[in-house]
Amino acid sequence: EIIRFLAERGSNSSLVLMSGYNAGVLHSAQELASEHGLHVLGSLTKPIRYDDLERLLTEAPALQMTRRKSVANLLEKPGVEELRVAIGNGEILPYYQPQLDIASRTLTGVEALVRWAHPQRGLLPAGLILELANRANLLGDLTNCVLHQSLVQCRQWLEAGLKTKISINMSAEQFKDLELPRVLEDQLRDHHLDPAQIVLEVTESALMQELAKSLDTLTRLRMKGIALSIDDFGTGYSSLVQLHRIPFSEMKIDRSFVGNALVDDEALAIVKITIMLGHELGMKVVAEGIETQRTWDLLEELGCDSAQGYFIAKPMPGNQLLSWFHSRST
Structure with a gap:
């Protein structure tokens, strides 16, 4: 913490x-x-x-x-203009962190996490990139950059014998665009991918601020077979009525609750309730930030569906993830 x-x-x-x-x-x-x-x-x-x-x-x-x-x-942090240039010249890269089914230990998907391969500063983390992108109104460009590379990577994995889902983090602003479902459908078709291979993530707090403007787009995405995930659940202000209205297929428990569940009764209660709520609403539940065997065992006991965190694997480039997958399979 x-x-x-x-x-x-x-x-x-x-x-x-x-x-x-x-x-x-x-x-x-x-x-x-x-x-x-x-x-x-x-x-x-x-x-x-x-x-x-x-x-x-x-x-x-x-x-x-x-x-x-x-x-x-x-x-010294890089500047906004540096990020703008980086998006256009290939310095922005997705790293992929595996998600495992807790019961079967099989790969169920990966989350694409943004990294910046800066020529002088080395590999820069997501927090810094998102801070700059938000300040410069570049979140949309950044997401599109990661999305395009992730779709290309997904196609390459398929051809190498790995079929899995990729979760892409989206800004709440993008869900206000009614053209988003059509654009994504076209991109999936161009890469010969099934819509079920893509999961769009949005944080609970960001989406709930202007939910009414996003519901139409969210519904259209689900009708096209694209899964939706509510990220960092428990940190925002959603109500049961709102959760019932939104066509989410997945709920991710925030790492702050998962990481403290073994030592904090309130965090444990939130994890338990979130798993129960997600299942009652027909959602798959993913726990973020798994860092120990004890946390894994607890989540298995509570009936959580999938897990993601450093205990499983750290985020890695696409070619390394393929090697990681094959090494687990042999």
Whole structure:
């Protein structure tokens, strides 16, 4: 949670990770911090030995000094114009994170997560990209860029023997466009893809603000066989009446509840209720942010349908995901 807190606020702090969990969990946390653009000095498992902590804190400043010149440009965020150019010249890439059926352990889909292969700064995370895109009114262009590449990738996977769904994050503004269903239908046809292979995700809080303007488009999308997913459920202000009106086929439980379900009774209650509610409304329920075996076991016990998170796999390029899939199948 502290990693996400710092990332959301654009922190440039260096971190030392300490936990009573095993080294695998610390490694996942370190990967997550890097994914959010945070700098991790190192990690220590409890009980913490004073000598280890002193060594880490003593060596870290010297290490930082040697790296300072080479990473100075990383401390300044890229600008809006850089993003505009990046969208047009191929620097924006989708990375794909697998989703597994909890009961069968089989692949049920992937979520396309945006990354920026910046020529000087390296691979930049989604949070920074979305912040810039929102500020520059580039969310639509960014989404279309990711969508096009994802459809191409989906076709390539099919030809390589992998048929799966791809979830694409959409802005609420895009669902106000009545032409969206027709445009998507044409794109799917051009790539010889079944509409059932695409899932469009939108966050609960964003959609509920102007739901009336989006209902027509959402209904048309479902009539064309395109699945809809309500993302980060539990963080917005939807009512049961609104949920009943919207033709969603999938509900994703926000990672903040999933990650705390083992230590927080209220978070656990929200996870339980969300799974029950989703099933009663005929939706598939996906839990985000799975990082430990214990969380997986809990979700299996509660009857959650699918899971996504670093415990399964981190986001990866399309060719790596194909290799990952085949390695699990053998």
